[in-house]
Amino acid sequence: MVKNTGRPGYLQIADDLRAQIQGGSLAPGTPLPSTAQLAEQYDASLSVVKMAVGILRNEGLVIGQQGKGVFVRDADDSPAAGEVAELRAAVQDLSVRLAKVEEQLATSTTRRSGRGSR
Amino acid sequence: MVKNTGRPGYLQIADDLRAQIQGGSLAPGTPLPSTAQLAEQYDASLSVVKMAVGILRNEGLVIGQQGKGVFVRDADDSPAAGEVAELRAAVQDLSVRLAKVEEQLATSTTRRSGRGSR
């Protein structure tokens, strides 16, 4: 799992978790899976998972409690809902579509196409 | 540097840089010192500096350009350090990638010299 959509893994995981939170799949007050579980689930290293969680923590969507876990914050508390979520969905959609185009382009062109634009 | 006040180092550095940006000490358009320079300046490891810069990047206060540097964004552009800034960064990312795709597409149509079309 995790890419190769050109979007870095830690952002993909953050996106996914954010979507689960805002989609209600992860209800407020419930804990996320542990770092180790997420790492296995996404087939990623612990580091990228920690980075992803760090982003959500930074955004205020979750609150980490040492020794216990990372808990989803109340949606009312975090001002993330609304048109912002809409824009986020749109951006994510564009990311996926663009990634596909980029991939097609990458496979149809050879490496090392000398473009010496300067 | 980087105290001892319980606040993690990467947040301290991010705070300091943020203050410099918003205080005008680092004007919009100007590049931050390189990662290595910041590491020496704050007497921190490269990792924590990268984390600090990553935060500012995530907040939309700065924009990193691979191979060139990390540049301070216009204060008007990045008002709220939050979801909006994040989305703006995502849009920026999409713009850059789309521009590249468009460029490749344009060159491949003009120069139709047998680039292995799969």
Added chain:
DNA sequence: CTAGCCAACATAGTTAACCTAGTTGGCTTG
């Protein structure tokens, strides 16, 4: 002089390892 190669330096991403610190539950000891 021009074109192309190449080294140096930049950000960015990923991984792995180690340490701190809080929590929990079981086990041992008195």
Added chain:
DNA sequence: CAAGCCAACTAGGTTAACTATGTTGGCTAG
């Protein structure tokens, strides 16, 4: 039984190393 220790698991922070990719400027070959 009760108190306390201890092992296991949790998040968080830090560091180091490696890879990828982009930019720039200097050097060299023609």
